[in-house]
Amino acid sequence: MAYQQPQSPKYDCLLFDLDDCLYPFSSGMNDLITKNVADYMHEKLGIEESKIPELGNYLYKTYGTSMAGIRAIGYEFDYDEYHRFVHGKLPYENLKPDPVLRSLLLSLPYRKVIFTNADKIHAAKALSRLGLEDCFGQIICFETLNPPIQKTTNSESFGECNGKPTKIFDIAAHFSQVDNGESELPKSAILCKPAEAAFEQALKIADINPKTTIFFDDSTRNIASGKRAGLTTVLVGKSQRCQGADYALESIHNIREVLPELWGDVGEKKSEKVVGNEITIETSVIA
Numbered sequence: 001m002a003y004q005q006p007q008s009p010k011y012d013c014l015l016f017d018l019d020d021c022l023y024p025f026s027s028g029m030n031d032l033i034t035k036n037v038a039d040y041m042h043e044k045l046g047i048e049e050s051k052i053p054e055l056g057n058y059l060y061k062t063y064g065t066s067m068a069g070i071r072a073i074g075y076e077f078d079y080d081e082y083h084r085f086v087h088g089k090l091p092y093e094n095l096k097p098d099p100v101l102r103s104l105l106l107s108l109p110y111r112k113v114i115f116t117n118a119d120k121i122h123a124a125k126a127l128s129r130l131g132l133e134d135c136f137g138q139i140i141c142f143e144t145l146n147p148p149i150q151k152t153t154n155s156e157s158f159g160e161c162n163g164k165p166t167k168i169f170d171i172a173a174h175f176s177q178v179d180n181g182e183s184e185l186p187k188s189a190i191l192c193k194p195a196e197a198a199f200e201q202a203l204k205i206a207d208i209n210p211k212t213t214i215f216f217d218d219s220t221r222n223i224a225s226g227k228r229a230g231l232t233t234v235l236v237g238k239s240q241r242c243q244g245a246d247y248a249l250e251s252i253h254n255i256r257e258v259l260p261e262l263w264g265d266v267g268e269k270k271s272e273k274v275v276g277n278e279i280t281i282e283t284s285v286i287a
Helices: 029-043 049-063 066-072 079-087 099-107 120-130 171-175 196-206 220-228 252-258
Strands: 013-016 111-115 138-140 213-217 232-236 247-249
Touching (some): 029 049, 029 066, 029 079, 049 066, 049 171, 066 079, 079 120, 138 196, 196 220, 220 232
Parallel strands (some): 013 213, 213 232, 232 247
16 A cells, blocks of 8 residues: 555634624724724814714725825824824723633644734733733734834924824815816825735735635625635624635634534534625724
C-alpha cells in the first residue's frame, strides 16, 4: 500500500470582528456609539444637528465609518480625541462575561485574531468585559492601520484645527446630483473596513493567508470585501447569508452548529436554519 501523507488542515486562522459580532446587537452599544458620533459632529465640528442624520448616512455608506467620512470631506481632528468622545462614555457594564463563547473559542485549535475598526482602548475594554481578553493572539485595530501622525508646530497641522476645515466637500450635493456629477468623491486619509485596502493591509500585518482563514463579521459590506480578499466568510447576527457570505450565524454561539468541521466533527450536519440562500441587505447606521 502506498504511503499517503496526512492532509494539511483546511484552516489555520479565525479572524473576528468585535462590535455586534462577539456580543449581540441587543446590548445597545451600537445605538449609543451612533449617538456619540452625532454629538461629536455637532459639538466638536459645528455641524448643524438637522443635517447630521442625512450626512452621517452618506458618510457611512461611502466610507465605511462616519469617522473616515468626516475626515474625507475636509474636517481635521485629533483621532484620539474622537475615540475618547465616542467610546469613552460608553457603559461597558452593559457587556457581560460570556463563558459559553469563551469555552468555544478556547476549544478551537486555531490562531484567532481580532479585526476591528475601533481603537485599541475600546477593543481592550470590550474584550475584558466579555472575559475574552486572552482568547486572541493579536488585535488589528484602528491604530494598526492608521499609525499616529507626528504633529508639527504649523497651525494647519493635523489635530490643531479644532475641527474647522478650510473647505468642506458637499457630499449631499454630490449624491443629489446638484453638481451634475462634476465633483469627484474625495478619498479618506483613514483606512478601515470595508475598504479592500484595509483587508490587504490587515492580512499583511498579521501574516494571514486568506485561503486558510475564516472571517466572522456582522456587516454585509465587510463580508463582501472579505470574500473579495479571498477569505471564507461568515455573516454573524443574521439567519440568511448575504452576497459573499459562505455561512450565516444567528449568534456567534452557533459556530459549532454551523461549522462542526472546525472541531473535527465532519459527520455532523449543518443547521439549515442558519445557512440559507436568501440575500440579506444591510441597514445604515452612522457610527
